[in-house]
Amino acid sequence: MSNQTYKVCFCCRRRFKLTASEAPKEIKALFENYSENGVMTPTLLHRFLVEEQKEEKATIENAQALIDSVRSVVVFHKHGLNLEGFFKYLFGDLNPPLSPELGVHQDMTAPLSHYFIYTGHNSYLTGNQLTSDCSDVPIIHALEKAVRVIELDIWPNSSKDNVDVLHGGTMTSPVELIRCLRSIKEHAFSTSDYPVVITLEDHLTTDLQAKTAEMITQTFGNALFSPEQDSECFKKLPSPASLKKRFLISTKPPIVYHEDKDAKEDSQRGNNSGDEEAWGKEVPSLKSHSQKSKKFEAPEYTRLIAIHAGKPKGGLSEALKVDPNKVRRLSLSEQQLEKAASRYGKEIVRFTQNNMLRIYPKGTRITSSNYNPLIGWMHGAQMVAFNMQGYGRSLWLMQGMFRANGGCGYVKKPDFLLNGGPNGEVFDPKAxxxxxxxxxxxxxxxxxxxxxxxxxxxxxxxxxxxxxxxxxxxxxxxxxxxxxxxxxxxxxxxxxxxxxxxxxxxxxxxxxxxxxxxxxxxxxxxxxxxxxxxxxxxxxxxxxxxxxxxxxxxxxxxxxxxxxxx
Missing domain, CATH: 2.60.40.150 (C2 domain)
Structure with a gap:
């Protein structure tokens, strides 16, 4: 086809577009019902807002404001809206499906465990899980989208004298921990004032844990929430409202790391239990038995941990037991959750009423794909961790969930996941x-x-x-x-x-x-x-x-x- 023919087709296409842009018959019929002599006055528009749009709190002043806003972009009647103006209002930016006026409107004074929290997985990766660069840039992008949980995998650098962030056991290039921490501080509250939780997957030696504690303390200063500031934090987590513009650290205390490592090596030496992923393990690979006697070192690191992570000895039924005197975080892979849900669905819901549950993608998601987040949410999981590097239908669902509550990164869980039924029964996701x-x-x-x-x-x-x-x-x-x-x-x-x-x-x-x-x-x-x-x-x-x-x-x-x- 010649250039001249293409231009004719292009022009025809534009002409088609302009002539086809008109209100459908249903909109014309509505206009007829709520107008007089071709004009929708503020009084008639107010009646339309209340009766058709179900905006019961709308006032005539609101209707007049809408008319005034539409007047700037279309030809209008001096007493109200004509059909074109009415159509422009309905199809315009002033009429979104979610109310922008609501902002953060849910109760934000409940414990953190009562909320779904916008959570990232391997937040430092720029692309795939095997070969992409590690950087603070995706962390910044996530925070600007109101992601409230940032995950950092921390390892000794090549000289063993400092701390890097990288995906262990892969070919990903590292980024310095201090760079990530500084970017988190700078961008954490650019979109939302509600707290940012930093989950650490710790593969450090004891001396580097102490160095990490120093970096975290110096970077965040008084904005860092630590247990010593609130003796009740392990019995009942603080609320998002009380933690505005604060940072919390969540990881396994060193003593838990060592005990997990020792137990695993003693009982499964040379075997793979199938309970861990190919990477993303929460048990460090650099700890040795010689460190067992040093497990109380780096107390400054332990004091920073606001939300203790860890899986008790025994099976999943033991891990899901609720301790009324201690709040903790449990992590499960998406596969582990699916298996657990088939047998322990109600127990998981009961656990998440006061404790934190984090779900993370299986290790075979090399391309940084994601899973169905509803499986975690319907069981009350607060931290459904997602790879934010790409796109896909699962990530669209995550974005949809956190459009709620003003897009602040926290969405209050439904009451049935928190309090049970009228007789105290726990919600059964399979019912x-x-x-x-x-x-x-x-x-x-x-x-x-x-x-x-x-x-x-x-x-x-x-x-x-x-x-x-x-x-x-x-x-x-x-x-x-x-x-x-x-x-x-x-x-x-x-x-x-x-x-x-x-x-x-x-x-x-x-x-x-x-x-x-x-x-x-x-x-x-x-x-x-x-x-x-x-x-x-x-x-x-x-x-x-x-x-x-x-x-x-x-x-x-x-x-x-x-x-x-x-």
């Missing part, structure tokens, strides 16, 4: 439950691809063929994906399709939304995605912005959708 709430979703239309995607992989010689996948990620009974029809040759598709989702546990349900462009000969092209916490979705007709694979919001791409709870 068959009745439908508690039904979410009805209508996908009206979408727009913005022409501007954000016109230089990408879409067919340059005809408009794309879009379809939407919409569904629920949650407990097994609620998890489902559905799909709209494919609309051919349309930059602004109008599907006008409705989907119904019965929910047994709406408190843990995430609404998944994806747009794809049908490709007959190859894999369908990506057109945007987002994930929303169901319990915070605003009812009514909303403008839903879509994000890239990496979770970055597009400048123009969005869907017009209706949400109803019945």
């Amino acid at each position: 068959k439950l009745e439908v508690k709430k039904t979410l009805k979703v209508t996908v009206f239309m979408g727009e913005g691809w022409y501007y954000d995607f016109k230089h990408t992989h879409f067919d340059q010689f005809s408009p794309p063929d879009f379809y939407v996948r919409v569904g629920i990620a949650g407990v097994a009974a609620d998890t489902v994906m559905k799909k709209t029809k494919t609309l051919e040759d349309n930059w602004i598709p109008a599907w006008n399709e409705e989907f119904v989702f019965p929910l047994t546990v709406p408190e843990l349900a995430l609404l998944r939304i994806e747009v794809h462009e049908y490709d007959m000969s190859e894999k369908d092209d990506f057109g945007g995605q987002t994930c929303l916490p169901v319990w915070e979705i605003r009812e009514g007709i909303r403008s839903v912005p879509l994000c890239s694979r990496e979770g970055i919001k597009y400048s123009s791409v969005k869907l017009l959708m209706r949400f109803q709870f019945i």
Whole structure:
């Protein structure tokens, strides 16, 4: 095809886009119901907000403010909104699916164990788990996204006189610990004021533990929370509200490391128990029996540990026993959790009511992929640790969960995971439950691809063929994906399709939304995605912005959708 022909096609495509951008018939009908003589006055808009958008606290002043905001971008009637203005309001930035005014709105005064916490795994890696560089840059990026738990694997450097951060047993290049600590201090509260937990996977000798303690103390100063400041911290963890702009260290105390190492070598010498991953082990490989007599050295290091990690001797049933006088953190791989959940589901939930549970990816996830976080959340796990280096549907779910509560990195766990039922029974993740709430979703239309995607992989010689996948990620009974029809040759598709989702546990349900462009000969092209916490979705007709694979919001791409709870 000649350049001249291509330009004609490109111009036609633009002309198609401009003429197709108009309100669908459902929106026109609503405007007719809430307008007089083609005008929606502040009084009528207020009635629309209350009756259709379920904004019961909206005032006429709010309606007037919306009208004033829309007036700056479209032609308007002097007494209110015309149809174009009403459509621009519905499909604009002033009408998102989650309320920006809410901010941090959950109770933040409960113990840390009562919250899901945005948690990173191997937070220092720039790419894959085997050969990528270690750096403070991904740590900074994570903190800017409100990740609140940063993991550092600490090892002696090559000369054994200082401390590096690297992924042990791999070809990853190291980064100095002090550099990571300084970057954490500088960027920790750029997005959220709530506490940052640093989990250390410690492979140090005793003298380097003392040196690490000195680095941590000097870097964080008075912002570091340590047990000696609060004698009750091991019985009941402090709250996020009481720890604003504070740092906490979580790792195994040296005495636990040595005892774990000794027990493992004594009982499993030369054998692999299958209970540890290929890497990411929490038992250090550099400790020796000769250090057993030195296990009380470096007391300054032990004093820094606010959340003690460790797995008691014995099987998982022993590890899940609750000590009313001591709060601790237990770590399980995703595989260990799956096995434990089949037998000890209720015991895990009981453990997480007051203790911390961290779940981490299996060692075979070399490409830094992730797993289904709902398995951890439905069992009350606070720290569902994720590789933040890439993208994928699992990571989209993680991003969706932590859009809740103002995006501060802490989301209060549902009451049934904290207090049990009316008779004190513990929530059973495997139980068959009745439908508690039904979410009805209508996908009206979408727009913005022409501007954000016109230089990408879409067919340059005809408009794309879009379809939407919409569904629920949650407990097994609620998890489902559905799909709209494919609309051919349309930059602004109008599907006008409705989907119904019965929910047994709406408190843990995430609404998944994806747009794809049908490709007959190859894999369908990506057109945007987002994930929303169901319990915070605003009812009514909303403008839903879509994000890239990496979770970055597009400048123009969005869907017009209706949400109803019945």
